[in-house]
Amino acid sequence: MAYPFHDIETKWQQHWEEHQTFRTPDEVPEDKDEFYVLDMFPYPSGAGLHVGHPEGYTATDIVARYKRKQGFNVLHPMGWDAFGLPAEQYALKTNTHPRETTEKNIAQFKRQLKRLGFSYDWQREINTTDPDYYKWTQWIFLQLYERGLAYQSEEPVWWCEELGTVLANEEVIDGKSERGGYPCERVPMRQWVLKITEYADRLLEGLEALDWPESTKQMQRNWIGRSEGANVYFDLAGIDDSLEVYTTRPDTLFGATYMVLAPEHELLDEITTDAHRAEVEAYVDEALRKSERKRQQQGEKTGVFTGGYAMNPVNGEEIPIWVADYVLASYGTGAVMAVPAHDERDYAFARKYDLPVREVVEGGEIEEEAYVGDGPHVRSANEDVSLNGLHNEAAKEAITEWLEAEGTGEHTVNYQLQDWLFSRQRYWGEPFPIVFTEDGEDKPVPEDELPVTLPDIDVFEPSGTPEGPLATIEDWVHTTDPETGAPATRETNTMPQWAGSCWYYLRFLDPDNDERLVDPEKEEYWMPVDLYVGGSEHAVLHLLYARFWHKVLYDAGVVSTKEPFQTLVHQGMILGETEYTAYRDEEGNVVSAENVADDTDLTPVQVDEEDVTKDGDVFVLADRPAVQVDARSHKMSKSRGNVINPDDVVDEYGADTLRLYEMFMGPLEQDKPWSTDDMEGVHRFLNRIWRLVVDTDSGGLAVSDEEPDRDQLRVLHRTIKKVTEDIEARDFNTAIAAMMEFVNAANKWDTMPRKIAEPFVLLLSPFAPHLSEELWARFGHDETLAYEDWPAYDEALIRREVVEMPVQVDGTVRATIEVEADADEDDVLATAKAADNVARYLDGTDIQREIYVPGQIVNLVTG
């Protein structure tokens, strides 16, 4: 019989709600240390909670409950990132107002989260679509605007026809929208843009001190893409203008043998000579017609000669100017100097079009391939400056210095990061606090008129123009100039979904403040976030944008820390149960999986686990060992039909089982396949605990009042030590394994002493809070699990003690080993074995040394 988890969980969830058990006081306490543990708040989708949500949420909940028990003042809030496309697309289909859909979804999410018993302070719940919330999102926009960090631009931007909106660079992958995978194209449009590039260096430097996954830091570094080099000016032959190029290798300037312009380059037309005009125009035409996606594809580089020449400032040499579409207008200056000897692309291009290759750095086989490594420079001198003999860094420095002195170049830093495109042509987002006067000038809405509320609307169709659906609401659009009272119109674009999530962690500190975004005293007390848990899909989107806004708010004096999230952890993905797949061809014959290419039209057939066996490294059919079978776990998806619904799990096994299982599956950061069998093992563990404490026949307690013996105490205290250390290290899976080990040991005892059971239940409480509360109450305690009762392990029981033990080795060597007081016989034997090992090696020599073996110290004396 399973323990009555359903009654227990309902009972304690109600209890916690009624008693506001997890309320964090509004006021900042005088003398209590804080701990801010935060989940990435969810987008409340119509599909409801999936099993991936509780994974991160359980991890943070364990930490929150643990820290509370350690006496910290803990902030553990939850809210809703509720603006965004899906609600609007749903509105389009069903004509339901996004607000209605959103409210319904939030109610569903909240109900599901409460069923899992997370210790959130629901009094601090926030919702990005609430006008009291987005008032401050708009306020932050005004801070950006006033600092010149928000500006309008007419640049080509990513436009997605299907979504009816433009998207940020970060939201477009391979020319397709990140959400939905719809095709996107580059179209020039007037847009609001945030100057994130101005913070590029600070965003880069700030990463150093953060306790974040190295891969995420690396992704942000790559995204920012800082490079150092020089801009160099090449005078143009016969034209009174110069061509500016960016290079990271100014040291190879003497090796430049031609130049290349992007097809969009503004000087191209002027440079092109009449003899080459037709050819160049044809090439440019074709290049511009190619989609961005096609141009991004690497392949054979093509280009044509313009007929123009530029003068290399270091040696006065005239070199030909080409145009080629592998040069991007959006990076650097849209023009490059080509040094074929020392750049792979230039090398390939030069070989193809028979352009000269001039080696200026020694070390490679220049006849064979470009040499990009370091080496002494050669053939690199003019009357004033010589790089000959210098190596990379020194050469760069010398030539840059010379260029600067000559006024023909300068040291330059370049970034791949581009400014953040901030407008969307959608309805369901924050309106901009901006109006336009009749002559087109933009003006901010004064602070005291915030929020600019989102009007109601019945038609959600995107207009298909740079105006959003808001443009159709005449009496909202038409307003007055806040300064002059003259007629004015409102900005009809809305902010992207990222806006609300850029700063929500600050609003949790002071959610009801209508005077300021956050009270400075509270901000200073709580920030930064001590532990932030969420998916790695936000590595460069949310996590970069939020850092940017945070730094702007820092400059504005709103926050006191330079970085918002001190420690970051990405929970891994929970995959579906492992599937075994065989394939059939058109005739129905089974095909071995090793012969299956990705694009075949074979029919996959699911095979039961029992019918599969392992042969060497691969799985095969048990009855037909020649047929190889794919064994993989896939991402959960409706179409695959492998989705696990957390509600079903809670119904059948209880919330504590789900929580515990998701933590037991493996390391938090790792992707892990779901296994219902494994989960049942965790459920069994909880049942055992129940029976260890509760006499299931009488309903009374199964614990005794006998004093625990030394062995029992040792087992308990080792468990306390291990679990505590594991929680600190966020190794929740091994913490649970340690508790399982404890229960295995306790099952063999004649009685379970109360003095052992009570601390164990406390130890369990962050993991399985409902069961723990119930057992605690059954022990006869009036209060719910008291924080000060968290068990401390007794050092005395696991302290090191020195025991002398001589080890005889080959009659010549004698070793003394020191072991822990509680070391068992195996430990001693292992130690002796290690000592013996070393002794053998030292045999006959006269050395004294110390070596370390598991938990013990060996003092070895030879002679």
Added chain:
RNA sequence: GCCCGAGUGGCGGAAUUGGCAGACGCGACGGAUUCAAAAUCCGUUGUCCGCAAGGACGUGAGGGUUCAAGUCCCUCCUCGGGCACCA
């Protein structure tokens, strides 16, 4: 191509960071209980040899450092993730 991360039993995964490889869980096999089943409990479970005591081999492959290597170093292979004409 470049940058991260990872390869350990039939499966998910442990291993105090260089010290008894396989904790804990699942599965499997055997047993107890039961009229029977479920549930529960007790064993066994890396591979090979051996009746046994015991022995040999074992952490993707190959080399190396060390008394001692899953862990450190070099070369390579495979799988995930990210970036990708960035001058």
